[in-house]
Amino acid sequence: MSSSLSNFIAADSEKCIGCKLCEIACSQAHSESTAFTVGALTSPILPRLYVVQTPEITVPVQCRHCEDAPCANCCPVSAISRKNGAIIVEKKLCVGCKTCMLACPFGAIELLPVYENGKPIMQPVLCEENESSVDEAPMLFAGKCDLCTDRAKGPACVEICPEKALSLIDPARMKRDRNIKAAMSFLNTSQNFS
Amino acid sequence: MTKVRELIKIDPELCTGCERCKDVCPVNAIFGKKGEPHRVESSRCVFCGQCVQTCSGYSSVLDEPETPRADKLRERGMFESTTEPLFAAYCAGDALEVAAALKTDKFSMVQCAPSVRVAIGEDFGMPAGSLTPGKMAAALRRIGFSRVYDTNFAADLTIMEEGHELLARISTDATLPMFTSCCPAWVRFMEQHYSDLLPHLSSCKSPQQMSGALFKTYGADIDGKAREEIYSVAVMPCTCKKYESARPEMSMDGYRDVDAVITTRELAYLIREAGIDFTSLPDEDFDRPLGTYTGAGNIFGVTGGVMEAALRTAYELVSGEPVPDTDLLFVRGGEGTRTAFITIEDKTFKVAVVAGLKYVAPLLEKVRAGEADVDFVEVMCCPSGCISGGGQPKVLLPTERDEVYMCRRKSIYSHDKDSKIRKSHENPDVQKAYADFLGEPLGHTSHKLLHTTYTKRDI
Numbered sequence: 001m002s003s004s005l006s007n008f009i010a011a012d013s014e015k016c017i018g019c020k021l022c023e024i025a026c027s028q029a030h031s032e033s034t035a036f037t038v039g040a041l042t043s044p045i046l047p048r049l050y051v052v053q054t055p056e057i058t059v060p061v062q063c064r065h066c067e068d069a070p071c072a073n074c075c076p077v078s079a080i081s082r083k084n085g086a087i088i089v090e091k092k093l094c095v096g097c098k099t100c101m102l103a104c105p106f107g108a109i110e111l112l113p114v115y116e117n118g119k120p121i122m123q124p125v126l127c128e129e130n131e132s133s134v135d136e137a138p139m140l141f142a143g144k145c146d147l148c149t150d151r152a153k154g155p156a157c158v159e160i161c162p163e164k165a166l167s168l169i170d171p172a173r174m175k176r177d178r179n180i181k182a183a184m185s186f187l188n189t190s191q192n193f194s
Numbered sequence: 195m196t197k198v199r200e201l202i203k204i205d206p207e208l209c210t211g212c213e214r215c216k217d218v219c220p221v222n223a224i225f226g227k228k229g230e231p232h233r234v235e236s237s238r239c240v241f242c243g244q245c246v247q248t249c250s251g252y253s254s255v256l257d258e259p260e261t262p263r264a265d266k267l268r269e270r271g272m273f274e275s276t277t278e279p280l281f282a283a284y285c286a287g288d289a290l291e292v293a294a295a296l297k298t299d300k301f302s303m304v305q306c307a308p309s310v311r312v313a314i315g316e317d318f319g320m321p322a323g324s325l326t327p328g329k330m331a332a333a334l335r336r337i338g339f340s341r342v343y344d345t346n347f348a349a350d351l352t353i354m355e356e357g358h359e360l361l362a363r364i365s366t367d368a369t370l371p372m373f374t375s376c377c378p379a380w381v382r383f384m385e386q387h388y389s390d391l392l393p394h395l396s397s398c399k400s401p402q403q404m405s406g407a408l409f410k411t412y413g414a415d416i417d418g419k420a421r422e423e424i425y426s427v428a429v430m431p432c433t434c435k436k437y438e439s440a441r442p443e444m445s446m447d448g449y450r451d452v453d454a455v456i457t458t459r460e461l462a463y464l465i466r467e468a469g470i471d472f473t474s475l476p477d478e479d480f481d482r483p484l485g486t487y488t489g490a491g492n493i494f495g496v497t498g499g500v501m502e503a504a505l506r507t508a509y510e511l512v513s514g515e516p517v518p519d520t521d522l523l524f525v526r527g528g529e530g531t532r533t534a535f536i537t538i539e540d541k542t543f544k545v546a547v548v549a550g551l552k553y554v555a556p557l558l559e560k561v562r563a564g565e566a567d568v569d570f571v572e573v574m575c576c577p578s579g580c581i582s583g584g585g586q587p588k589v590l591l592p593t594e595r596d597e598v599y600m601c602r603r604k605s606i607y608s609h610d611k612d613s614k615i616r617k618s619h620e621n622p623d624v625q626k627a628y629a630d631f632l633g634e635p636l637g638h639t640s641h642k643l644l645h646t647t648y649t650k651r652d653i
Contacts, residue, residue, distance in 0.1 A: 036589060039317030
């Protein structure tokens with residue numbers, strides 16, 4: 001059903017200036033802390049979209065919320081599912097196996113450290129040197145764009161972009177709008193022939 | 195100064211060339227092609243640090259740059275323990291130097307600008323504009339300063355000197371309009387671009403430098419110390435104050451008025467490094483006499499504040515009557531230029547307030563042409579005055595910046611409103627300083643310690 005296609009965020013590379021504000025806004029939107037100054041940050045900036053800079057193009061890349069999402073399909077612990085029209089990772093279920101990273105064709109998933117109350121959560125792992133002892137390593141989870149579904153003002157990256165390069169795409173509406181434009185264009189063209 | 199210190203820098207490894215810094219630079223001192231790392235031309239830069247506040251090119255933990263973080267921290271004058279993300283545009287700091295000096299046997303005296311107390315709490319997770327003068331004084335004492343004084347005292351003193359200077363200029367038909375000289379970025383801009391108009395600048399040193407000059411004379415005498423034993427530190431919302439303190443004019447007999455300047459952000463680094471829990475500190479008083487201040491001294495931190503403080507005192511000096519309403523709302527406002535009239539007895543003074551260096555040129559052109567119908571002008575480089583200075587806690591999202599600045603502004607005015615004494619000339623310790631040490635405003639000692647000269651500077 002085309003009407004149920006997931007939304008996704010897309011950026012216009014012609015407009016993007018590579019300032020990375022979208023990354024900062026994304027990190028802030030997904031942070032439990034109320035810190036609004038750099039000095040008050042108690043965890044690193046951890047975005048779920050990534051500004052890519054190459055000599056040819058500057059543009060942020062993030063999840064496309066695929067209809068047949070490879071990340072959700074391959075997750076061995078069923079931590080990834082569709083909720084409210086977005087592909088969402090259940091942080092508590094994720095074991096950090098990276099299968100979704102491998103599956104994602106866009107590189108839209110990154111293993112991020114879990115922070116609570118300003119501190120990284122550690123987990124016991126077997127120590128390489130000594131099989132009988134355990135070591136501690138930061139707990140990780142698959143971080144990805146969730147379309148800011150919990151945020152009243154919608155996606156933070158779209159709101160912050162100083163160049164208005166980002167927009168929330170509703171594929172069904174986009175298709176209808178383009179159909180209308182094409183029809184109008186056809187009308188104008190056919191008038192030229194009459 | 196033979197070589198201008200490269201105070202404001204852009205890290206080429208972190209700069210993405212987005213050019214947002216160029217948009218806020220009031221003097222076009224940032225160069226570089228779009229999409230490529232930019233650089234700051236120090237000889238043009240007025241060191242206001244607005245680019246530092248705006249920059250969003252940061253070092254991600256997911257994509258570490260070539261140079262190790264420890265090296266970057268050292269280069270920026272930051273403690274190794276500092277965990278905050280690093281941004282491309284930054285101000286080379288002095289916190290390490292101050293921390294080292296506090297371990298020596300120097301007798302250290304510190305002063306804090308009015309805008310620091312309405313913002314430092316933000317870097318410890320407190321709400322925007324939290325007013326924390328008491329916690330700040332307590333923190334400075336625990337860090338190890340021997341005397342915790344205040345720039346606000348010298349702000350009151352500045353009003354005494356500047357107010358008398360203005361009235362003297364008016365009564366002798368000397369150079370008018372007179373421009374304030376508290377903002378070092380503005381002074382540097384004048385020296386670079388309008389050196390022919392330098393006689394219009396008040397000869398007063400800024401409150402920072404007046405404080406420093408008094409620390410090493412009057413303050414040293416009070417504690418029975420020699421000038422060379424004093425280590426004088428200023429905590430400022432401003433990055434350009436570092437430049438101002440290093441100017442050769444800002445010293446006497448080879449001793450600098452202010453030995454080191456740290457920004458609000460750098461004070462937060464020092465507090466963290468010392469393991470102090472800022473939010474749970476008790477409220478403590480500033481030391482007297484150089485820490486006593488009025489509400490008028492405190493409003494120096496916002497645009498229009500110097501003007502309002504000056505008019506509260508000038509009104510009384512001219513008319514002998516207290517100003518009818520202490521709150522002079524007509525000089526308050528935001529970014530841009532505003533003008534107002536005030537009638538004192540039968541004389542009408544026309545004043546102008548400029549917030550944001552990019553707005554000052556039209557007025558200066560009028561002054562140059564002899565067409566400026568104004569007596570007294572306050573200019574501040576930063577958009578909302580010192581509360582929005584380059585050394586203040588950096589607000590992560592530009593969409594929140596106006597709201598945060600508004601909270602800081604409200605806090606400055608409420609601190610004034612709640613002060614028992616709200617006019618500079620009523621500051622009892624300023625009166626005492628004149629009686630015991632300075633003599634009278636514009637007198638011999640004042641002239642020597644509290645006034646300065648300006649020089650044409652090439653770009």
